[in-house]
Amino acid sequence: MKFEFEAIAEMSPGEKWQRHFQRLWPGYRKWFLSQGDVARPSYLESVTELRAHMPELLPTYEILTELAGGSDLAARALALYCPPPYLTGCSQAVWVDDQSQILVRNYDYHPALTEGAVFYSCWNKRRVIALCDCLWGVLDGLNDAGLVVSLTFGGRRVVGKGFGIPLVLRYILEFCDSTDEAVEVLRRVPPHMAYNVTVLDASGHFKTVYLCPDRPPVTRQFPVATNHQGRVEWLEHAHATSTLERERFLFSKFADAEQTEQSFVDAFLDPPLFSRAYRKGYGTLYTAIYRPTKGALELRWPDGAWIQSFDNFEEGKRVTRFVDQDELEQSLSDRTQEPRQA
Numbered sequence: 140m141k142f143e144f145e146a147i148a149e150m151s152p153g154e155k156w157q158r159h160f161q162r163l164w165p166g167y168r169k170w171f172l173s174q175g176d177v178a179r180p181s182y183l184e185s186v187t188e189l190r191a192h193m194p195e196l197l198p199t200y201e202i203l204t205e206l207a208g209g210s211d212l213a214a215r216a217l218a219l220y221c222p223p224p225y226l227t228g229c230s231q232a233v234w235v236d237d238q239s240q241i242l243v244r245n246y247d248y249h250p251a252l253t254e255g256a257v258f259y260s261c262w263n264k265r266r267v268i269a270l271c272d273c274l275w276g277v278l279d280g281l282n283d284a285g286l287v288v289s290l291t292f293g294g295r296r297v298v299g300k301g302f303g304i305p306l307v308l309r310y311i312l313e314f315c316d317s318t319d320e321a322v323e324v325l326r327r328v329p330p331h332m333a334y335n336v337t338v339l340d341a342s343g344h345f346k347t348v349y350l351c352p353d354r355p356p357v358t359r360q361f362p363v364a365t366n367h368q369g370r371v372e373w374l375e376h377a378h379a380t381s382t383l384e385r386e387r388f389l390f391s392k393f394a395d396a397e398q399t400e401q402s403f404v405d406a407f408l409d410p411p412l413f414s415r416a417y418r419k420g421y422g423t424l425y426t427a428i429y430r431p432t433k434g435a436l437e438l439r440w441p442d443g444a445w446i447q448s449f450d451n452f453e454e455g456k457r458v459t460r461f462v463d464q465d466e467l468e469q470s471l472s473d474r475t476q477e478p479r480q481a
Contacts, residue, residue, distance in 0.1 A: 142459055142460070144255045144445070144457045145255060145257070146257040146447060146452065146453060146457075147258050148258075148260075149259075152199065152260075153206070156275070157207070160203075160274055163274060164274075167216060172212075173223050179222070180215065180220050181215070182214050182218075189220065192328045196313065199275075199313075200217060200218065217275065219306040220301075220331075221301065225332075227248045227292045228248065228291075228382075229245060229248075229290070229291035229366065230244065230386075230407070230412050231335075231364050232337075233362040234362070234400055235339075235345065238400070239432070240343040240345075240430075241431075242337060242428075243426065243427070243428050244279055245426050246427070247414050247423050247424065254270075254272060257269070259447070259449075267281070267282045267312045269281075269312060273306065276303060276309050277309045278308070284316040284341065286317065286318070286321060287339045290304050290305070290336050291337075293332070293349060293368050294373050294377060295333035295372050296373055297332070297351065297353050299331055300329060302328060303330075304330050304334045304350070307330065310328070311338075322338060322348060325356055326358070333350065335349055335365075345360075346359065347361040347362075362393065363390060366382035367383070379419070388406075404428055408426060413441075415461075416464055422463065433448065435447070435448035438457075442459055
């Protein structure tokens with residue numbers, strides 16, 4: 140299956156974001172109403188919670204809501220307060236040495252449910268480059284202070300009162316400069332599901348925060364996050380996504396004295412980190428390498444790479460092809476059965 144990624148640069152919310160919204164809104168509208176309209180909070184409740192926890196985002200939220208047409212439904216969806224649950228896979232890790240500090244992550248999800256947009260903006264005086272989700276939220280990204288954030292699903296089925304984590308990551312990149320500031324936000328803004336967020340700043344300081352709607356955040360000096368929080372609590376999901384195997388693999392890389400930054404990054408394009416379970420919703424859609432001191436992002440796929448930075452951001456589109464594991468195995472089987480030529 141082919142998939143198109145698009146890089147979009149628009150410093151203030153305008154026509155480009157509006158086109159982005161209009162293209163994706165039918166799918167998001169269906170998702171937002173998937174449990175019925177009454178299952179979602181009212182506009183008043185959503186805005187009240189947004190004002191209470193992330194008030195600095197309100198001016199941007201209001202502009203985007205207007206660009207989205209100003210309907211009650213769009214306004215509630217954009218507030219991302221108590222949205223429907225959604226699950227991802229993902230692996231992420233921080234590499235810090237005397238020469239550099241990077242955050243590397245694989246985003247594992249279903250291609251049909253992914254925006255594929257790399258958005259360069261300056262909505263609140265901070266320049267931000269981020270992979271977008273939920274129309275203006277962030278899956279992973281960096282700002283011009285050298286702060287990088289990335290998320291993985293936390294491996295628990297509990298759903299509670301709180302915000303979709305992509306909006307919280309947007310808030311962090313818009314208003315935080317350091318890992319400590321980002322951690323403070325993560326500790327006070329309630330999430331609606333379990334997520335692991337890894338934060339790295341330009342000084343090389345990093346943290347991973349385990350978030351849940353039903354218990355306090357846990358902050359760890361861990362360079363690695365997959366899809367559990369210390370211990371496995373959802374066995375079926377853990378088996379399906381190989382979360383323990385991926386975690387052990389990453390820690391083995393840190394224990395290897397021969398490991399280099401380059402070989403560490405390259406490992407994300409190989410099993411068990413790289414997954415071809417696209418039809419099951421856990422296929423690797425991209426590898427992202429963030430270099431906070433250079434203000435740069437590199438997206439990698441088995442068939443190519445795309446480098447973006449604050450100094451040289453290139454608008455445009457890149458097409459990559461995802462090969463599902465079943466399709467790959469069938470292709471290999473067909474090749475072994477082909478008659479040899481004399």
